[in-house]
Amino acid sequence: MSLDLHPARADEARRIWPVAKRARLFGSVAEFDAFRTEGPWRLQVSDRGECAVLERWREHLGIVAMRGAWCSAERMPAFVDRLMQVARDQGMDTLLSPLVAEEVACVYEAAGMRLFEDIVVLRRVSGRRAARRTPLPDGVRIRSAIPADLGPLYALDEMCFDEFWRYDASRLARHFVEDRLMVAEESGEVIGYTLATVIGSSATLGRLAVVPDARGRGVGACLLAEALEYLERTGAATVSLCTQRDNAVSRALYAAAGLRELPGRLCFLVRDASDG
Numbered sequence: 486m487s488l489d490l491h492p493a494r495a496d497e498a499r500r501i502w503p504v505a506k507r508a509r510l511f512g513s514v515a516e517f518d519a520f521r522t523e524g525p526w527r528l529q530v531s532d533r534g535e536c537a538v539l540e541r542w543r544e545h546l547g548i549v550a551m552r553g554a555w556c557s558a559e560r561m562p563a564f565v566d567r568l569m570q571v572a573r574d575q576g577m578d579t580l581l582s583p584l585v586a587e588e589v590a591c592v593y594e595a596a597g598m599r600l601f602e603d604i605v606v607l608r609r610v611s612g613r614r615a616a617r618r619t620p621l622p623d624g625v626r627i628r629s630a631i632p633a634d635l636g637p638l639y640a641l642d643e644m645c646f647d648e649f650w651r652y653d654a655s656r657l658a659r660h661f662v663e664d665r666l667m668v669a670e671e672s673g674e675v676i677g678y679t680l681a682t683v684i685g686s687s688a689t690l691g692r693l694a695v696v697p698d699a700r701g702r703g704v705g706a707c708l709l710a711e712a713l714e715y716l717e718r719t720g721a722a723t724v725s726l727c728t729q730r731d732n733a734v735s736r737a738l739y740a741a742a743g744l745r746e747l748p749g750r751l752c753f754l755v756r757d758a759s760d761g
């Protein structure tokens with residue numbers, strides 16, 4: 486079964502916008518329009534209505550991520566084949582699925598993708614009593630990030646995350662402009678940070694990290710509590726975040742802060758050029 490995809494024209498993009506908005510892939514139509522204009526290949530559609538929102542996952546990796554994908558299970562193998570071709574045309578050799586529920590993973594597996602990351606989603610619902618805020622260790626303060634922090638934050642991310650998860654410089658710069666970045670500072674050095682995003686009534690905590698040398702002193706718990714308090718003040722009805730299932734430290738930290746793990750599993754799947 487063949488399937489033709491092409492970069493969405495303006496009229497096709499208009500039809501996709503409501504779906505992308507419902508999936509909370511973009512904060513506004515202006516952001517969505519800019520996304521398409523800056524990289525038309527990132528919005529792929531077929532004449533039968535299949536559609537994918539793509540992006541380069543990280544600048545240091547040759548991975549094209551499917552931020553969103555709309556395709557029947559039956560046509561998914563042909564859809565994924567075509568998206569692999571789009572990735573290759575962009576000089577990349579790996580395709581990453583959207584974050585999907587375990588029950589849906591088989592649809593992607595049937596399209597030649599394999600399980601790659603196992604993710605837990607945690608949520609806090611507004612109105613729940615916030616966890617008690619532990620005092621910051623002496624000499625540590627939490628403040629808003631400034632442009633001069635971007636270099637140190639990039640280095641910090643590299644220390645805290647493996648190459649799949651760590652941000653590249655441009656992604657960090659984008660988060661700095663679009664989202665809320667708070668840093669923990671000690672003796673003039675950035676030792677940790679959080680990243681929070683609010684779209685409508687839903688908030689996401691996208692990042693929590695503390696440099697290895699500063700761990701185990703309560704900095705992570707304080708950064709988390711500060712971000713949750715801020716998100717509560719914005720009126721966000723829910724705060725969600727994801728972490729790897731095997732990240733026992735962060736799961737313990739989030740549980741202690743009153744976040745509840747949602748039932749079920751989410752996963753990322755990948756297909757490499759070598760997978761055929």
Ligand SMILES: CC(C)(COP(=O)(O)OP(=O)(O)OC[C@H]1O[C@@H](n2cnc3c(N)ncnc32)[C@H](O)[C@@H]1OP(=O)(O)O)[C@@H](O)C(=O)NCCC(=O)NCCS
Binds near residue numbers: 691
């Ligand atoms: C997760 C992380 C931010 C914790 O930072 P931290 O400053 O060490 O955390 P704290 O000292 O505030 O510890 C808070 C809680 O985390 C848990 N925790 C911290 N270190 C732990 C360890 N080695 N083992 C088990 N639990 C641990 C505990 O529940 C602890 O509470 P407690 O001290 O009352 O027992 C840090 O380990 C980190 O940056 N890890 C790499 C990046 C990451 O995984 N981020 C989260 C996923 S996005």
